Amino acid sequence: MSIIDGRITGFTVYPLAFSDPPLLNAAGVHEPLALRTVVRLEAGDVVAWGEGRGDALPPDVVPALEAELLGLDVFATSRIESVVDGVLRRLRPDLGAQARLMTFAPIEVAALDAQGKLLGRPVSELLGGALRDRVDYSAYLFFKWAGHIGADDDEWGAALDPDGIVAQAERMIDRYGFRSIKLKAGALHPDVEVASLLALAEAFPGLPRRIDPNGAWTHDTALDVARRLDGVLEYLEDPVLGIDGMSRVHAETGLPLATNMCVVETEHILPAVRSDAVQILLSDHHYWGGLRRTKELAAICEATGMGVSMHSNSHLGISLAAMTHVAAAIPNLAYACDTHYPWNRADDVVPDGGIEIVDGAVTVPTGPGLGVEVDPGRVEELHERFVRSGRGARNDGDYMRRGDPAFTDALPRY
Structure with a gap:
């Protein structure tokens, strides 16, 4: 029986910016651009994807993560999580446990997408x-x-x-x-x-x-x-x-x-x-x-x-x-x-x-991995929009104050 080669041969992180309507909430109002992070993993010929929050992968740790993740097996998600945790503890000791899990989450999704594509099985299985x-x-x-x-x-x-x-x-x-x-x-x-x-x-x-x-x-x-x-x-x-x-x-x-x-x-x-x-x-x-x-x-x-x-x-x-x-x-x-x-x-x-x-x-998608196709050109386009925006974090309160200078996001409000 042949052994499937699931070694990670590519790891790329794309911060994205995409259109968001002016939705009101307790923190203020959504800005014109929402931020997300997309991870692209390669395992041989397989290209896999994961998505996380806009602040999921701090840019200052991405090169170290790439160096540590290349060569790991996409099936070894516990090992991948341990490596991500170690890199963050070393380079970003200010981050708490939840922030470290947020960094791992889109990488895990990409690893599961890769596993499914290598095995020909959906992630749900x-x-x-x-x-x-x-x-x-x-x-x-x-x-x-x-x-x-x-x-x-x-x-x-x-x-x-x-x-x-x-x-x-x-x-x-x-x-x-x-x-x-x-x-x-x-x-x-x-x-x-x-x-x-x-x-x-x-x-x-x-x-x-x-x-x-x-x-x-x-x-x-x-x-x-x-x-x-x-x-x-x-x-x-x-x-x-x-x-x-x-x-x-x-x-x-x-x-x-x-x-x-x-x-x-x-x-x-x-x-x-x-x-x-x-x-x-x-x-x-x-x-x-x-x-x-x-x-x-x-x-x-x-x-x-x-x-x-x-x-x-x-x-x-x-x-x-x-x-x-x-x-x-x-x-x-x-x-x-x-x-x-x-x-x-x-x-x-x-x-x-x-x-x-x-x-x-x-x-529920039944195709291999996540069961959806991702348009790499669209990823690049939204990444370029992120770069041009100059933004690094969402701030509903500041945007609300542009329309209502007296607004405060302190809670409780009512």
Whole structure:
């Protein structure tokens, strides 16, 4: 029997910048360009891809990572993680454990993509096999400006009141068939956000609904919102900051609470379980350390009685494919996952039609690896846009202050 040669022969990192609408949130408003990091791994003739957060791979460590990773086997992901961790501990001792996992995550996804292509198997099978053919995603609604500062209105237009949010939902559901709804809150006064959620409940009576203010509310505001939305919500996401704050809100309302803010490392899980602060954990392979760690996290959730779903930030199709593969392989995934993809797909590095959301779900790719093609020319184009932009980090607060100099991103706000 021949042994497959999975040695890494190429490692390239591409910081990317792509178009993002002016979506409002507790931190401010999305800037015209969103940032992501794409990793290209080569193993002989195989080219594989991974995608991470914009700050996933610090540029000052990339040459050292390349030197250490070349020659390693793409099947030896534990060894790859150890090498990445060692490089970061040596060159960037200021980085904490989560930042090191964020660096490894897109590399792990690329390694799994390479493994699948070498074996002729989809990534979901490398994770234990798909338990569902399709993965449900939620319509992710935002209050938003009509267009960016100094620019024309975009195709979605403004959504600054209940009518605007319902119109946005109608358009998104008509286009993608979503069967659940999430509203990003913490941007406007809670009265407007509650009214918008109630309007959505009236317009779409059969769809599960969530609201996420990213910790922008005080304890009293969270209790008031929970009272006014009694019987309307599937769950409430991060109404207040911190495990202790979440525990108090749940104890006083009985409402299921979800988080991607107060439980973001394994050391947070036990305190959250002991205080009954979180009933649904929103995993995110980009900062939990990849797809296999996400599966492990789901097993921990099952053992501790927490539900599990998936968090999202502005992303491209490589991430959506990776999210879909791991979600398909998680037995206890009980809620539709989040995705920003409808807001960002126009600039995708996966060619048009490579990933489609139909009836609110993505069909699990069955081709080798991630099962999607990546356009290298498009990657180069978005990398050049990043270089020209001169940007290195996202700052929603500073951009908001260009339109509202009095804005503060200090939380809680209401």
